Amino acid sequence: MRLVGVELRRAFARRLTKLVIVVSIAGIVAAGLAVYFHSNRTTAEISPAAPKIEDVKNRAIQDCVNGGSLDFPTPPTALPPVGSAQRAGACQNLVDQLQFNQAVDKRFHVTQLADVLQHVSAFAAIIAWLLGSSLVGAEWRSGSMATLLTWEPRRIRVTMAKAFAAVVAAFLIVMVLQGLLVGALYPAARFRGSTAGATNEFWRSLSYLGLRSGGLAAGAALIAFSVASIGRSTAAALGAGFGYLALVEGALLGALVPSSRPWLIVRNAVVFITDRRGFDVPGRSPEQAGLLLLGYALGFLLIAALVNLRRDVN
Amino acid sequence: MAVIEVEALHKEFRRLRGGRTIAVDGLDLAVPYGGVFGFLGPNGAGKTTTIRCALGLVKPTAGRTRVLDAEANRLHTVIDRIGSIVETPTFFPTFSGRRNLRLLGRVDGIGAAAVEQVLERVGLAERGDDIFKNYSLGMKQRLGIAAALLREPELLILDEPANGLDPAGIKEVRQLLRSLADEGRTVFLSSHLLGEVQQICDRVAILARGKCIAQGEVADVLSRGQAARMVVKVENIDGALQVLTGAGFDANVERDEILVTAPASDGARISRTLALKRIYVAELRPMEVSLEDVFLQLTEGGS
Ligand SMILES: Nc1ncnc2c1ncn2[C@@H]1O[C@H](COP(=O)(O)OP(=O)(O)OP(=O)(O)O)[C@@H](O)[C@H]1O
Ligand SMILES: [Mg+2]
Numbered sequence: 001m002r003l004v005g006v007e008l009r010r011a012f013a014r015r016l017t018k019l020v021i022v023v024s025i026a027g028i029v030a031a032g033l034a035v036y037f038h039s040n041r042t043t044a045e046i047s048p049a050a051p052k053i054e055d056v057k058n059r060a061i062q063d064c065v066n067g068g069s070l071d072f073p074t075p076p077t078a079l080p081p082v083g084s085a086q087r088a089g090a091c092q093n094l095v096d097q098l099q100f101n102q103a104v105d106k107r108f109h110v111t112q113l114a115d116v117l118q119h120v121s122a123f124a125a126i127i128a129w130l131l132g133s134s135l136v137g138a139e140w141r142s143g144s145m146a147t148l149l150t151w152e153p154r155r156i157r158v159t160m161a162k163a164f165a166a167v168v169a170a171f172l173i174v175m176v177l178q179g180l181l182v183g184a185l186y187p188a189a190r191f192r193g194s195t196a197g198a199t200n201e202f203w204r205s206l207s208y209l210g211l212r213s214g215g216l217a218a219g220a221a222l223i224a225f226s227v228a229s230i231g232r233s234t235a236a237a238l239g240a241g242f243g244y245l246a247l248v249e250g251a252l253l254g255a256l257v258p259s260s261r262p263w264l265i266v267r268n269a270v271v272f273i274t275d276r277r278g279f280d281v282p283g284r285s286p287e288q289a290g291l292l293l294l295g296y297a298l299g300f301l302l303i304a305a306l307v308n309l310r311r312d313v314n
Numbered sequence: 315m316a317v318i319e320v321e322a323l324h325k326e327f328r329r330l331r332g333g334r335t336i337a338v339d340g341l342d343l344a345v346p347y348g349g350v351f352g353f354l355g356p357n358g359a360g361k362t363t364t365i366r367c368a369l370g371l372v373k374p375t376a377g378r379t380r381v382l383d384a385e386a387n388r389l390h391t392v393i394d395r396i397g398s399i400v401e402t403p404t405f406f407p408t409f410s411g412r413r414n415l416r417l418l419g420r421v422d423g424i425g426a427a428a429v430e431q432v433l434e435r436v437g438l439a440e441r442g443d444d445i446f447k448n449y450s451l452g453m454k455q456r457l458g459i460a461a462a463l464l465r466e467p468e469l470l471i472l473d474e475p476a477n478g479l480d481p482a483g484i485k486e487v488r489q490l491l492r493s494l495a496d497e498g499r500t501v502f503l504s505s506h507l508l509g510e511v512q513q514i515c516d517r518v519a520i521l522a523r524g525k526c527i528a529q530g531e532v533a534d535v536l537s538r539g540q541a542a543r544m545v546v547k548v549e550n551i552d553g554a555l556q557v558l559t560g561a562g563f564d565a566n567v568e569r570d571e572i573l574v575t576a577p578a579s580d581g582a583r584i585s586r587t588l589a590l591k592r593i594y595v596a597e598l599r600p601m602e603v604s605l606e607d608v609f610l611q612l613t614e615g616g617s
Binding site: 006009010015138139142143144147148310 | 366369370371372373389390393396398400403404405406407408409413414417418420421422423461
């Protein structure tokens with residue numbers, strides 16, 4: 001449909017979109033250079049550290065076997081009880097996962113890319129929220145929405161075309177930026193760090209993580225778009241978004257109504273990205289969390305489309 | 315058949331703290347095909363609201379509108395035959411005028427050549443690459459007219475298109491609208507400057523407080539005022555007044571002029587009557603009736 005094409009062009013021609021892309025690329029280049037030069041340790045510097053890594057690891061395993069409190073990303077309940085025969089093996093596994101060598105070995109490991117993408121995903125979602133809400137908020141503010149509606153009066157079509165443009169723009173931008181980020185960091189691992197663990201399996205799971213990040217950004221853009229459509233302003237969507245996530249989810253529901261936790265946006269987003277099945281929503285897979293978030297986003301869009309169907313446009 | 319039909323249109327806006335504003339109050343309107351139709355009324359009369367209803371931007375509280383035989387909910391079937399401006403045209407502020415038009419055109423598969431043509435026609439071709447935000451009010455208005463022309467519409471609905479234009483611009487727009495009408499399009503033009511549109515309109519409707527108080531051909535609406543009068547200027551006003559009333563004329567003094575209720579064809583008789591008494595006419599002319607006068611009379615009578 002031509003309207004969709006027009007909205008996509010409009011989305012990419014916007015100043016904010018260009019600004020986000022330019023600033024992000026500058027940040028990525030800076031990060032690539034910083035990591036490249038920071039990851040400058042000779043093997044001579046590392047080898048004396050090797051025994052130390054073993055020491056730290058052994059101490060951590062011993063601590064775990066004795067039931068010490070671990071602030072590790074695996075729920076303590078998932079381990080066999082203290083004193084049981086399986087405890088030592090489980091502790092060994094747990095500590096192995098923690099990549100202690102990276103704590104001592106300051107070189108950049110290619111496997112750290114997964115961590116990087118996980119952290120970047122929150123940032124990407126915020127950017128997507130901003131893009132999605134301002135895409136439609138700016139049009140209501142400037143009044144150009146009214147002009148468009150005198151050109152295409154079918155409001156559902158207009159809303160859907162714009163929503164589609166917001167989603168596609170957010171997804172594409174986040175995917176490309178992640179690609180650039182991986183590309184910018186890879187030389188640090190390849191030439192001045194370590195590429196150990198860069199198996200096909202690793203790259204496959206990294207790609208899947210990147211895809212989920214792109215999906216999260218698309219969802220954030222869609223919800224922000226819908227809220228901004230209902231409030232007819234960018235500021236409304238930004239305020240409502242941060243107010244809701246921080247106050248309602250963070251403080252009220254999350255803390256006071258534990259039974260609401262499996263349905264909260266932030267917790268599901270964390271599960272969706274990190275795949276930490278134990279913590280935020282026990283037993284929920286990233287795919288389930290993603291479906292739930294998709295449902296929310298479509299729900300918001302539906303409400304936005306219906307609300308704008310009959311309202312006066314000035 | 316009418317291009318725009320408005321039947322018993324009623325629109326109320328709720329105010330924030332209770333109360334309502336009645337913007338349009340049972341309006342009936344029939345705009346025939348062809349020519350320039352003036353939709354006139356003072357500020358707040360409800361012109362823009364009526365246009366918004368007709369274009370589907372605002373939902374009437376009661377009543378209905380039909381444009382090119384399409385009900386409001388079927389507007390999309392005829393929208394590509396309508397070009398419109400509602401209040402001050404609004405476009406995407408950080409895009410150039412040209413890009414704004416190209417984006418709109420693209421929705422309909424209208425190419426860049428057509429965009430250049432309309433920019434040329436409204437005199438914006440040279441400033442087409444400036445961003446919309448930086449346009450002067452008159453340039454925004456011109457871009458709005460350009461957008462309205464982009465689809466080569468058979469009906470133009472223009473809400474105060476001359477707003478913000480300089481005298482030369484107003485004249486240009488007037489000529490443009492006239493030429494559009496001469497091409498066979500219908501131009502529906504709203505304005506609060508009644509004198510402004512009197513010259514180019516074939517028909518007018520006068521709106522006050524949401525109601526239509528006069529509608530028809532310009533000449534008919536004008537003659538709805540009082541009977542024709544002649545303005546007489548002389549040195550000896552009192553003497554002249556006596557002579558004229560003595561001769562059976564209905565005359566009275568207003569400031570330093572005498573107003574005689576008589577058609578322009580009585581000019582010779584007036585001048586002869588006065589000359590016979592050695593009173594010589596310094597100025598003798600028919601009093602011009604403007605839509606403004608008619609409007610003031612009609613609204614004064616109504617309130
Ligand atoms: N969105 C709105 N909310 C509340 N009141 C409104 C709204 N739009 C218009 N009105 C009111 O409706 C009345 C008619 O306004 P409208 O804009 O139709 O007048 P107009 O004839 O176009 O005037 P102007 O010549 O100044 O453009 C005014 O009293 C106005 O305050
Ligand atoms: Mg108006």
